[in-house]
Amino acid sequence: xxxxxxxxSMDCAEGRAANLPCNHSTISGNEYVYWYRQIxxxxxxxxxxxxxxNETNEMASLIITEDRKSSTLILPHATLRDTAVYYCIVxxxxxxxxxxxxGTQLTVLP
Amino acid sequence: KAGVTQTxxxxxxxxxxxxxxxxxxxxxxxxxxxxxxTPGQGLQFLFEYFSETQRNKGNFPGRxxxxxxxxxxxxxxxxTLELGDSALYLCxxxxxxxxxxxxxxxxxxxxxxx
Numbered sequence: 001x002x003x004x005x006x007x008x009s010m011d012c013a014e015g016r017a018a019n020l021p022c023n024h025s026t027i028s029g030n031e032y033v034y035w036y037r038q039i040x041x042x043x044x045x046x047x048x049x050x051x052x053x054n055e056t057n058e059m060a061s062l063i064i065t066e067d068r069k070s071s072t073l074i075l076p077h078a079t080l081r082d083t084a085v086y087y088c089i090v091x092x093x094x095x096x097x098x099x100x101x102x103g104t105q106l107t108v109l110p
Numbered sequence: 111k112a113g114v115t116q117t118x119x120x121x122x123x124x125x126x127x128x129x130x131x132x133x134x135x136x137x138x139x140x141x142x143x144x145x146x147x148t149p150g151q152g153l154q155f156l157f158e159y160f161s162e163t164q165r166n167k168g169n170f171p172g173r174x175x176x177x178x179x180x181x182x183x184x185x186x187x188x189x190t191l192e193l194g195d196s197a198l199y200l201c202x203x204x205x206x207x208x209x210x211x212x213x214x215x216x217x218x219x220x221x222x223x224x
Contacts, residue, residue, distance in 0.1 A: 104188075
């Protein structure tokens with residue numbers, strides 16, 4: 001799997017958009033970008049994934065740069081319940097499992 | 111649909127004992143993967159089962175084993191427990207092989223080894 005780099009922590013005001021960056025400069029053509037989050041002491045929760053086009057679902061949007069070397073997860077209106085560790089994972093090809101890094105601790109402030 | 115369920119949720123064992131953890135995947139899902147999460151090592155992949163066969167294995171000693179039943183339910187076993195085995199054990203299910211599908215995680219079993 002390509003390695004990912006995320007900031008260790010970020011704060012966001014409640015109601016504002018949270019933009020979480022991820023660098024994956026060694027991503028290869030058949031690898032997807034996945035995002036999961038983990039609220040304290042719970043199992044990780046799948047958020048979204050994409051290959052090269054931007055993706056949106058009910059939880060978030062995923063913006064992938066044209067060269068695919070980085071991406072941004074956007075939570076459009078962050079709430080206190082979005083406080084969690086967010087993991088950006090690159091996976092595909094022969095990689096058969098999720099390899100979690102350290103993630104970004106997002107704290108949504110009231 | 112009901113989510114992934116894991117039993118028990120909490121477990122306390124002593125060194126040298128063995129433990130069996132259970133995971134019921136989402137109905138219709140055929141793949142079950144197991145992960146160990148510790149504060150020091152983060153989330154680490156243990157193994158994946160699909161159609162009752164182990165399809166992929168992480169870098170853990172042979173004390174960690176698993177199996178999957180015909181109804182896709184899975185168990186993992188840890189023998190000769192060590193203090194370092196204290197962790198949150200998570201199972202995740204996916205419709206097909208985890209390689210090609212997003213995974214849905216259960217709440218985990220928190221194992222404490224004394």
